[in-house]
Amino acid sequence: MALWRWLGETARELRADGQAELAEALVRLAQTAAEGRADAAADAAPAAARAAAAETAPSWAVGLVEHFPLAARVGDRAEGDSALPAALSRLRAAHAGAGDTEGAALPGCGPAACAAEPVLACYANIDGPGHVVDRATLVAESLAHTVPGTPAWEALVLAQADMLVDDERPGEAVRELDARAAAAREGGRDVSLGYAFGYVRALRHQDRYDDALAVLERVEVGMAAAWPGGAARAAARRRLEMERARLLAWLARAGRHSPQEARAALPELREADAHPRLRPAWAETAEHLVAAGALDNDWRLGTALTAWSRYSERVGSHRPGLRVSLVAARLAGARGARWAADCALARAERALERVRRGAEEAADLDEIRADTARRAPRELPVPAAEVLPMLRGQMSEEVDPEHQADLVVAALAERPGDASLLNALGQVGRTLALTDAAAAMHWPRLREVPGDQKTALSLLETLLADKDTAGLRVLVRLLTDAASEAGSGHRPDGAAASEVAAAAPAG
Known part of the structure; x- marks a missing residue:
């Protein structure tokens, strides 16, 4: 049974x-989670929890209220390490005092959701292939406490299928989905149309693209009946359109489908911007379309991939971030964007250190690194001192921020610590979402010459744009210490420290 059907029936019973x-609170929380509005779900949870704690409320109500804010974070928002402590805390609470009775719900769980679901999603987001043992153990234990055909059971079955695919056993995943569906039917229940997405992923990993497309067609035909209007159907449609676009793009790259039709199927970039869960698939699809000549490989595409991989790094979704970084590096290398490619490789290397079973990705990284090394570095068309005047003289239609960045980086190699060049790099770094890399090139100069006010203010702007609170604290401390050591006679140090301290956020 689909969660949304269960929720609709249960809400009617609660109202009656x-x-x-409580009925309205649960529906509202579920919709908020489907939209990925984790902050809104967290804000709404306390009032919902009070309604769920009433003596007349069902025993599972409190657990379900606690589930939805986490579901938003690990689902649509695709969080990993950042959400794992909260997910594990809920799971431990649910397991406290649990008995061994098979089919009996764990304390804190219920028919709609199991406390294991967010933990399994976290493991998959962090490093799906690297956590297959943890996932297999947890899903087996949790399935023993759910009833076939309930939403919680179905979610766990799909988590098991995803685990098998990540363990390079997609054929077994299909057989498991078949067997679980048969078990539900034997018990007088059925599986929802959302179950089909488990088949699509398993079929895609068996290179059965036509079969996967046929499954998606059935999903689309039954969409109106399977999901109510609003957030539920919108979320299902986003996933359907993204899966279809990925399949068609691969077929187009292989010469088996029209590249133009595959490009038309790709959701707008703003959809993936708004819903991080879509981003790895969007990036993969974009790379196929670029290879098929159906999508422009320009700096705007590179900036989006950079922002997405950096988001994955921040929330601890290391495997998805690794894959997006590899795509970003390949595409940046292909368009000759040396600095962007090097930055993407550095992010990929950091992510690779945090995953297990990364041999395939490590080989990809080595190949990209070797290809990048074979490409000649950007040569300066003018002396380093004249780079900035040349760039300022460019017509707006000629401006390519990645090309500008490469020239500024090359000029800095000849004039390290040049405050004007560092300021220019900070500006273009903010355009390209490479504020972290730009900041990294500011720090050596500022540590050497803390009184360089121009470099300090350029770094301040970059750190503020990056919302790097830790970096701002270090900057304030560095300038304050330098001003203290220099004494009151050295005004540049004190002025820079004062300006930075005033601009830095409190706390």
Whole structure:
């Protein structure tokens, strides 16, 4: 049974029982989670929890209220390490005092959701292939406490199928999905249409693209009946369109489908911007379309991939971030963007250190690194001192921020610590979402010459744009210490420290 059907039926029962407030709170939380509005879900949870704690409320209500804010974070928001402590805390609470009775719900769980679901999603987001043992153990234990055909059971079955695919056993995943569906039917229940997405992923990993497309067609035909209007259907449609675009793009790259039709199927970039769960698939699809000549490989595409891989790094979704970084590096190398490619490789290397079973990705990284090394570095068309005047003289239609960045980086190699060049790099770094890399090139100069006010203010702007609170604290401390050592007679140090301290956020 789909979660949304269960939720609709349960909400009607709650209203009939005089618990309209709880009914509305659960529906609202579920919709907020589907939209990925984790902050809104967290804000709404306390009021919902009060309604769920009433004596007349069902025993599973509190657990379900606690589930939805986490579901938003690990689902649509694709968080990994950042959400794992909260997910594990909920799981431990649910398991406290649990008995051994098979099919009996764990304390804190219920028919709609199991406390293991967010943990399994975290493991998959962090490093799916590297956590297959943890996932297999947890899903087997949790399935023993759910009833076939309930939403919680179905979510766990799909998590098991995803684990098998990540363990390079997609054929077994298909057989497991078949067997679980048969078990549900034997018990007088059925599986929802959302179950089909498990088949699509397993079929894609068997290179059965036509079969996967046929499954998606059935999903689309039954969409109106399977998901209510609003957030639920919108989320299902986003996933359907992204899966279809990925399949068609691969077929186009292989010469088996029209590249133009595959390009038309790709969701707008703003969809992936708004919903991080879509980003790895969007990046993979974009690379196929670039190879098929159906999508422009320009700096704007590179900037989006950079922002996405950096988001994955921040929330601890290391495997997805690794894959997006590899795509970003390949595409940047292909368009001759040396600095962007080097930065993407550095992010990929950091992510690779945090995953297990990364041999394939390590080989890809070595190949990209070797290809990048074979490409000649950007040569300066003018002396380093004249780079900035030349760039300022460019017509707006001629401006390519990645090309500008490469020239500034090359000029800095000849004039390390040049405050004007560092300021220019900070500006173009903010355009390209490479604020972290730009900041890294500011720090050596500022540590050497803390009184360089121009470099200090350029770094301040970059750190503020990056919302790097830790970096701002280091900058304030560095300048304050330098001003203290220099004494009151050295105004540049004190002025820079004052300006930075005033601009830095409190706390």
